Amino acid sequence: MELGISGRNALITGGSQGIGRACAEALAEEGANLVVVARDAERLATASREIASNRSGRVIPIAADLTVVNEVERVFKEAENSLGQIDILVNNAGSAPLGFIGDLGDEVWQSCFDLKLMGYVRCSRAAMGGMRGRKWGRIINIIGRGGHFPTAKYIAGGAINAAILNITQALAEECGPDNVLVNGINPAATATERWDTLVQQRMEITGQTEEQIRKASASSVPLGRIGAPEDIANMVVYLCSEKANFINGSLIDIDGGVSRAL
Ligand SMILES: NC(=O)c1ccc[n+]([C@@H]2O[C@H](COP(=O)([O-])OP(=O)(O)OC[C@H]3O[C@@H](n4cnc5c(N)ncnc54)[C@H](OP(=O)(O)O)[C@@H]3O)[C@@H](O)[C@H]2O)c1
Numbered sequence: 001m002e003l004g005i006s007g008r009n010a011l012i013t014g015g016s017q018g019i020g021r022a023c024a025e026a027l028a029e030e031g032a033n034l035v036v037v038a039r040d041a042e043r044l045a046t047a048s049r050e051i052a053s054n055r056s057g058r059v060i061p062i063a064a065d066l067t068v069v070n071e072v073e074r075v076f077k078e079a080e081n082s083l084g085q086i087d088i089l090v091n092n093a094g095s096a097p098l099g100f101i102g103d104l105g106d107e108v109w110q111s112c113f114d115l116k117l118m119g120y121v122r123c124s125r126a127a128m129g130g131m132r133g134r135k136w137g138r139i140i141n142i143i144g145r146g147g148h149f150p151t152a153k154y155i156a157g158g159a160i161n162a163a164i165l166n167i168t169q170a171l172a173e174e175c176g177p178d179n180v181l182v183n184g185i186n187p188a189a190t191a192t193e194r195w196d197t198l199v200q201q202r203m204e205i206t207g208q209t210e211e212q213i214r215k216a217s218a219s220s221v222p223l224g225r226i227g228a229p230e231d232i233a234n235m236v237v238y239l240c241s242e243k244a245n246f247i248n249g250s251l252i253d254i255d256g257g258v259s260r261a262l
Pocket of ligand 1: 015017019038040043065066067092095116142144186191194195
């Protein structure tokens with residue numbers, strides 16, 4: 001099936017591992033050129049080489065800390081110098097620890113806020129002007145179901161994800177008239193390095209064993225397993241394709257049926 005992604009230029013934040021890496025692999029498979037961004041330069045360079053191998057498109061690694069305003073500006077300058085225009089932005093780099101409100105100091109809230117909320121805002125702002133001028137663009141925000149299902153033990157992540165749900169639909173309204181489509185994906189538990197960290201944090205908070213937590217997580221999903229990064233990446237590819245031309249401002253749960261709300 002021709003998806004219309006070949007030759008497009010995509011920038012993926014947090015593209016060195018986990019969901020971002022899977023998105024990079026999937027878009028590269030469709031013939032996109034990529035810029036992948038993460039802090040750890042060595043891991044990013046290795047990932048970029050592996051993503052590029054046997055594929056036609058270019059993969060440019062840019063090591064940067066997206067919590068820093070100047071770094072975001074540098075990333076877009078270098079990306080545009082290397083690839084020219086950015087057609088697709090996948091906002092994905094984010095993290096927030098498990099913890100109740102009393103467990104999380106202001107500095108934790110601030111670092112989650114700087115990376116996920118302000119990182120997504122700054123990258124969107126940097127990308128959307130060019131996309132709107134060319135009358136084609138896709139911004140995909142990887143968010144998280146905690147944004148619309150608040151839980152006490154994931155209060156910081158839930159609150160920041162809720163803000164991004166809101167921003168996604170607001171940007172979809174603003175950019176839609178210029179054929180720049182903005183959508184959000186809410187993964188539930190997905191097997192990545194970050195999920196392993198969350199399991200460790202949950203062990204500390206609940207006193208349960210790793211096996212108990214992993215078993216309970218899988219059995220809470222009607223499909224009997226947690227997500228794979230590729231489950232999310234497949235939706236990203238679809239939303240970036242010409243087959244998704246009328247999908248804008250949608251917030252899509254990819255969770256094996258965990259979320260049941262009308
Ligand atoms: N996995 C889940 O269960 C799950 C569920 C719901 C939502 N999500 C969301 O999905 C997204 C991806 O999660 P994941 O599980 O794939 O995470 P992950 O495995 O921890 O990967 C995170 C990526 O972001 C990069 N990164 C982290 N901090 C950064 C910074 N300050 N500047 C630039 N890059 C940075 C990391 O590389 P460096 O460390 O080298 O910078 C890495 O490439 C996140 O927004 C997360 O909240 C995940």
